[in-house]
Amino acid sequence: DMKVTQMPRYLIKRMGENVLLECGQDMSHETMYWYRQDPGLGLQLIYISYDVDSNSEGDIPKGYRVSRKKREHFSLILDSAKTNQTSVYFCASSPSTAQYFGPGTRLTVL
């Protein structure tokens, strides 16, 4: 089974704190993604990574940065989190066709 993992699953932070969300996949997929989902909406793309150290902005990159130093890991970083970054964050990876999603991280910024 194709598996994408995310840590942590739940996180509460205060405004201004730094946040690190981690994603892993064991399928050697080159391409990985970070999305956020807000209530009643579909997913919005934050960043795409085509491989190690090869990242590209998605549709809503402002306030976020990413890091991919190994093919199997893709991190999403919020420097100085804001309350409007409260959301559910999903990571996905793709072998070149379908995208496979992790279970999500529910982030609350107070």
Next chain:
Amino acid sequence: GDQVEQSPSALSLHEGTGSALRCNFTTTMRAVQWFQQNSRGSLINLFYLASGTKENGRLKSTFNSKESYSTLHIRDAQLEDSGTYFCAAEAGGQGGSAKLIFGEGTKLTVSS
């Protein structure tokens, strides 16, 4: 920009009945994926189609890229089919680097 229009936004079915969900695209898309988001919030892959029709159990999906739409048919609905169904269309890019554009989802409620 590129958009995915999904309908209906909500759907109620009795067990054993069926219906269809639809996504219309404002531009030509390369492929479409359908997901079920369950009560835990997990996104479950249902189908990936670059063309034609696929069937899996009580679910069947069609993607017509020329006419810019995709459908998901559910037959003999069961309680566990409840959840929110998303279509997501693949626009541009090469291979796995393509972006997915999500519809806003159809909230399906199956009752006994």
